[in-house]
Structures are given as structure tokens and as C-alpha cells.
Amino acid sequence: MFGGVRTFAVVLAMTAATPVFAQAPASLPPGVFAAERDIALATAGAYSLDEAHTAVIARVSHLGYSQSVFRFDRVKGSLTWNPAAIEKSQLSATVDTASIATNVKGFAEELAGDGFLKATAFPQATFVSTAFGPTDKTRGKVEGQFTLMGKTRPVTFDVELGGAGKGFGGKPRIGVRAVATINPQDYGMMPFFTDPIQIQIDTEFEKND
Known part of the structure; x- marks a missing residue:
């Protein structure tokens, strides 16, 4: 009995010590390129x-009970990226306020x-x-003017690079995450x-082409 227990313990120890390697990802389709966290790839x-x-x-x-999360589904935007002089880069974005979505039934229409x-x-x-x-090499701040319900106030986004690369069909692509806070009373809420x-x-x- 004790010999069986010892054998089981040895096998278990050997299994725990054996490294488990993640399976290599499948090859991407031709013309599709994964991003890298390297801003130099953003041309x-x-x-x-x-x-x-x-x-x-x-x-x-x-x-004060929790944070309600709302999503806006219709967005347009453009970026003029100048890596040689980042301070000269330009960004603009537009969100359709009626495109708000929430998991509270019927509330999206009321919010709009x-x-x-x-x-x-x-x-x-x-x-x-x-x-x-x-x-730093993957983070920055973008200052700008944010307009909501006819009122415009300065807002600063903290921006982090998600990745950059050749994208689809060799067209360069940049992915980012940006976070800012606004004072709702500044916009008449x-x-x-x-x-x-x-x-x-x-x-x-x-x-763009």
C-alpha cells in the first residue's frame, strides 16, 4: 500500500516539474499581420x-451604488500621425449620441x-x-476640446499603445486605449x-491609401 502511495507521489512530482509549453499559434491568413507593441511600426x-x-x-x-456602463456604437474619427514630431499629430473623433446602448431594457431610448x-x-x-x-515609448497624453450637448470644455486623454503593425493587406494599423474623465455638470447634465x-x-x- 505504502509503495503504491510513494509511486503515485513520485509520478505526481515528475508531472509537476515537467514544463508545459503553450501550443504555437496557428499561422495567420496570407496578408494578415499581428500587432507588436512597437510604436516605430506606426508609419x-x-x-x-x-x-x-x-x-x-x-x-x-x-x-453611488455601482458604476453603470454605457456603450456608444457609432463612431467616426481620423488621425494624422507624425512620429518625427509627435506634438504635430492631430486627432478628431465624432460619436453619435443616439447610438448609446445599455443592458437595462428600454433605458437607451430614455438616455438619448x-x-x-x-x-x-x-x-x-x-x-x-x-x-x-x-x-514614454508606449504612453502619452492627448489634450483637446470635448463638445457634448452644445458645450465645449478642455479634456485630456491618457493614451496607451495597444499595438501597431502591417494590419490587413499590408495597410499599417495602430491600436490604442484612451481614458479621460469629465465633470457632468460642465455639460449641463x-x-x-x-x-x-x-x-x-x-x-x-x-x-489611408
């Missing part, structure tokens, strides 16, 4: 936002209405950059919106 030029690979998320305090975002009167929220400032609202953007830009 200079004009880029367009890839709406199919973009998420604009707003995190809003639910009366006159009680909240007033999407009929103010169908778009916009951001236009005024300054780019790198902080209801009085019970007192806590800062976080805006998070995960997006990819593809170089």
Missing part, C-alpha cells in the same frame, strides 16, 4: 478610425432623449485634439450626476 500619414473595432464606453456612478443626452438637438459629441505629448464620468475608448486606426 507617418493619415489614418481613419475602424468603427468595427472601436468601443466607446462611459462609466457613470449609479447613485431630452431628459439626458438630448440626441435630437445635439446628435453628436466631438473631440478635437490640441496637443500630443508622449510620456442632471444635478444628480455629481461624480466624474469616465470615458474609455479602445480603437484601431488604419492608414
Whole structure:
């Protein structure tokens, strides 16, 4: 009996000591290139936002109980990237406020209405950059003017490189995550919106032809 236990223990120890190697990823289709966290792969030029690979998320305090998460599904944008003089780069983005989505049934229509975002009167929220400032090789800050419900205020996004590479068909692509906070009262939101609202953007830009 004890011999069997010892044998089992030895086998278990050998198994634990044997390294397990992850299976090599399958080859990508021809013309499709994975990204690398190397900003040098982001070549200079004009880029367009890839709406199919973009998420604009707003995190809003639910009366202090939790953070409600809302997503905007229709977004446009452009980037003029100048790696030789990053401070000269330019970014603009537009979000359709009526495209808000939530998992609370029927609430999206109410949020887009006159009680909240007033999407009929103010169908778009916009951001236009005024300054780019790198902080290291993969992070930086983008300052700009953010307009919501007809009111414009300065906002700074903390930006982190997701990856860059040849993308699809050899067209250079840049992926980034950007996070900022806004004061809802600066934009005329209801009085019970007192806590800062976080805006998070995960997006990819593809170089124009």
C-alpha cells in the first residue's frame, strides 16, 4: 500500500516539474499581420478610425451604488500621425449620441432623449485634439476640446499603445486605449450626476491609401 502511495507521489512530482509549453499559434491568413507593441511600426500619414473595432464606453456612478456602463456604437474619427514630431499629430473623433446602448431594457431610448443626452438637438459629441505629448515609448497624453450637448470644455486623454503593425493587406494599423474623465455638470447634465464620468475608448486606426 505504502509503495503504491510513494509511486503515485513520485509520478505526481515528475508531472509537476515537467514544463508545459503553450501550443504555437496557428499561422495567420496570407496578408494578415499581428500587432507588436512597437510604436516605430506606426508609419507617418493619415489614418481613419475602424468603427468595427472601436468601443466607446462611459462609466457613470449609479447613485453611488455601482458604476453603470454605457456603450456608444457609432463612431467616426481620423488621425494624422507624425512620429518625427509627435506634438504635430492631430486627432478628431465624432460619436453619435443616439447610438448609446445599455443592458437595462428600454433605458437607451430614455438616455438619448431630452431628459439626458438630448440626441435630437445635439446628435453628436466631438473631440478635437490640441496637443500630443508622449510620456514614454508606449504612453502619452492627448489634450483637446470635448463638445457634448452644445458645450465645449478642455479634456485630456491618457493614451496607451495597444499595438501597431502591417494590419490587413499590408495597410499599417495602430491600436490604442484612451481614458479621460469629465465633470457632468460642465455639460449641463442632471444635478444628480455629481461624480466624474469616465470615458474609455479602445480603437484601431488604419492608414489611408
